[in-house]
Every structure is written in C-alpha cells, then in structure tokens.
Amino acid sequence: MHIPEGALSPQTYGAAYAVMAPLWLIAGRKVGRLRARQVPLLAIGGAFSFVIMMFNIHTLTGTTGHATGAPLIAILLGPWTAVLVMSVVLAVQAFLFGDGGITALAANCINMAVLMPFVSYGVYRLLARWVRRGLAAGIAGYVGINAAALGTAILFGLQPLLAHGADGRPLYFPYGLKITIAAMMTEHLLLLGFVEAAVTALAFGYLSRTEPSLGSEVAARREEAAVGGRG
C-alpha cells in the first residue's frame, strides 16, 4: 500500500501535499491538547505500527501485504492522534528505508494516516454500542484497511488518465483503475482485511485487560473532550 517514488505524476503528489498540509496542522493542534502523560502512548503507538508493518504475509495472488496498526491507534488514542502518529511512521519508512516515496509521502498519508484511522474510528464508534467492543474493533480494522486500499488503488489507477506521453502511453504508474481496484481490493477484502482485524481485535483485547483506562472508550473520547472543552 506504500506508493513508491515515481509512481505518481507531479500534479497528483503535489495535490496530495496540498490536501495533507492543513490536516497535519490540525492534527498537531489536537495532539497539543492531549495530556502530557499520554505522550509515551504516541511513541509506543508509532513504534508498534512500524514493527507490525514488517510482518509481511503472502497473499493468494503472489504478492505480499501486512497489517498497519492504524485502526488500533485511532480507536485507542483518537483519529487525529493517529494522523500524526501514522504520518511520522510513514515518513520514517520513506526516508530511512525507501518504503514509499518521498514525493508520494503525502499521498500515502492520505490513505494510511487519514482514510484508515478515520474510517476505522467511525466504524468502531458506530458499532461499539451494539456489539462487543473487541468485535467492533476488529470490524473497524477490516473496513479501515479496505478504505485505505481503495484510496491507494484510485491514486495508482488515475495515473494513466492523468499523465501520458505524446504516444498516449502512461508516463507514471502504468495500470488503470479497473486493474488497480481489482488487484488491491481482492487481496485486502479476502485476506489482509482479516489480518488487520485480527491485529486490532487481539491488541485491543489485550490492552483492555491490562490497561483498563485505555481499553475503555474514555481514552478515545479524551481527545474529543479535550478539544471540545478547551477550544
């Protein structure tokens, strides 16, 4: 799901930076209203996301994939905190490890640091009233990673439409929307969504037992309360 260097045309990655710039500012402001003693949780969340993304598995179509931890962070620490945490993780992956492009960083943030946390968080809040919270967290992970996969597929698949040479052939990512959406959604709907669901539900269950203050919705609401209460 990490769009590599050179896959996106300059107008695509430029637009992605224009979209992300205000979101990064808002995320910074919202995180600034957290309590200082929650700061270690940001660090632990980011480190967890980085490590969990290294556990690649093979998909049934001969490619690889992995969970991200973004839904878990969004549910436990709030979606805006997840925007900041995931953006830092994606930047470290791009700059130090060449995983995802520098130019594509904002585009990758739209998918994995915005779409995934906010969709997961929304699904969790919707379902947590009706089903067990662990189950709600798992479903949120499944839906969240699929939202991000769809966003990635659309950004990939738009490239042949947006940028082609005089001969009509693509300048950047060569596959169109039909192929990108079919490929990305097949592996995420059938397999990787369940991996993210399992990671989210298991980690959520563990943290609910060992860190009750986190596992309750109190932590997820704290961000909103802080924002609503002070600003």
Next chain:
Amino acid sequence: MKARRLWIILLVLAVLTPIGLWVPAHFHAGDAWGEWSLGTIREQTGRVPPGMAREAGRWQAPMADYAPVRRSPSAGYVVSALVGIVVCGGLLWFLGRWLTRREARDAP
C-alpha cells in the same frame, strides 16, 4: 500505565520480525502490489514509463528495503525493526512533548 511492559512486547516483536521475511519467501511471493522495482515493471509491461524512470531513483534511502546487513537479511531486518522503534518512538516522543508543552507547564 505500565509503559515498560508494552516496550518489552515491542522488543519481542522486533526479534520476531524475520517471520515477515520467511513466510513470503516460503510461498515465493513477490513485492506488495504496485511496489515493484523498475525491472519488474519492465518484465510485466515491456517498458518502463519514462516519468517513473526519471523519478524512481530520486531518493537513496540509507537502509533501503530494510536490508542494512548485506550478509544476513534476517539480521538486517531485526536491526531495521530496532532502528524503526527507536526513531519512530523518539520522534513521536519529542514531537508529543513539544506539542503538549503548554499543557505540561499548566498541569498541577
């Protein structure tokens, strides 16, 4: 908040990360979809789109492909995991401290 226990769990996960290399290798899986090298794209489509060729080599990452140890991919992977934990954790700790600095000063 028992943060120390969570950090220990992360270190255990870091040591286990080579599983994330062995499983795909066992099933002969390739790259993640769309994250191919230019060579793979040439194999698939018969050409490298010129824009990709121009931009792809723009950034040379110091620990590219999570393989900083030439002789042992697994050791390099664990090193990458530890570096990632320290750098991600460190950056977020400092960023979090900086962003919440007024809160920290006002706290009783």
